[in-house]
Amino acid sequence: MGGLLTLLLILLTFLFTEDTSTETFVNDHFIKDNGEITTYMTSDDILSESIGLYMEYLVETEQKQAFDEQAALVRTKMDDGFIYWRFNAEANANASVDDLRIMRAFYGAHALWQEETYQTLGNEIKQFILSEQVKNNLIVDYYDMKSLMTANEVHLSYIDGRALRNFFPNNIQQAHTDILKRVSDDPFFLRYISLSKRNIRIRKKLI
Template identity: 30%
Template sequence: MNKNVRWLLLIVSVVLISISCTGKEVALQKEPLSPTEQFVIQNLLNDEGLISTDLTSQKDLFLSESVGLWLAYLLEKGDRARFDDQVNVMKSYFLKSDFIVWRIEGTKKATVNALIDDLRIIRVLLEAGEKWHESTYVQLGKKIGENLTIHGMNEGLFVDYVDVSSHAQANTLTMSYLMPSAFYAMEKHGLLSRQQVRDQLAILKNAPLTEEGFYPKYYDIPSKSYRFDEELHMIDQLYVAYHMVSIDEDTEPFKRWLLKLLKRDGKLFGRYNGQTNQPTVSYESPAVYAMAARYMLVLEEQQNAQMFIEKMLSLKDPTSGYVEKNTRSTHSFDNLLPLLAEKEVENAINNE
């Protein structure tokens, strides 16, 4: 066998091996991967690029929340190849009539969107387009954003969800869904006017606080009033505080309340009674600690941010991801938000 033939056979072999690899296997060959990222790719990301909600009962349930968080992480990491893959997955499976459906179960798609996920995806697409000088990302973000402003606003305010076909709307605006960074990006690209941005932010700025320092659950558009829940979801509270800081609003009362709970119990629980401040669940959530770390990061309190990262990491299975030790159950949200928090804190430290 002459030298040219040997080289030809070698090239053909490499090509055949590459073709035989699944998308997951190719992804795993790209280094470096953090342990959490490796867990997501190995265990939650299927061969079609869809992210399973968990490993057991909801393996065939896929959420736009997961798409947005994964894209946000990949943008933060600077992984354009995987980012592009996930954009294609989103377009193929979640995009319907320029809406992003909020969930897919098996082959059945939801009939409504979810504002928080849409805003996150729009922001990430617009920022990625600018970062990588990729006009297709910007065009897609603008297309989804234009549709959302046409069909997803009631009395000048965004609403929690819209029916994809009938365009029937919710009449509420959940406080944790208000994402100033998305509004600013949309204004920059001509999707929202300055006044429209001010109107959305006014809902945040005018939100009443309880004596303890926590925020309302949602704004009721018809009655123009804020509503509090009896049971507080800590993740919602942290999202609101995080967004408040981004528009230079004072969150000191909330921070005192948060750290008081941590000092009292030595941990944060997932939910609390709004009247008694007592936990209503027994579990700690990796996502709660992740969001607490991100909140401290935007406050420029890196020591507290690192403290919450350490709390978060204490819940991680050393051999896998954020998996419940007894039941082995997990949730995509409890892996993707920690993954994003890990990268943001790491980048903040490296940029000091």
């Protein structure tokens, strides 16, 4: 979704060095005066994907003030743990991959700065996922607030192993592990699984 910004934030988070040129570029071109992080240089789109990646980076680099700005934005757009995937335009659904990342960022912030608010916000997101987005012990891709319908698919790219460590009992984590064990190095790539009422149907797509 996020294109260039997503790539930059991933580089910042996982390849962080003392060189701050990438961070400066993000601050200059993607951060608005009010602290909101846009997804594209030429638009004002604000996505939960970008915010989650940025919050994760801010925890890693211990930038509390900037983290609190993003946390405040999330709180204004969060409805009992539900986070719309797009903040400043019409959207009805969330995206579990983004919500899990934001949840994990809140837990990381709580561990780092010992503020209970972070823990509370992380718990709200986790509780919504548990109550509305778990089928067969798997966290499905989204929940649609308008139709009150839940997805019947789990994309493997949405599975966040680190976030799953926060779910107890561990049957949810084990269910996702079992799915990932089905991935092989044959010419077909396991992209997602489709859940039905009676079984789990596996869909594969050529790389």
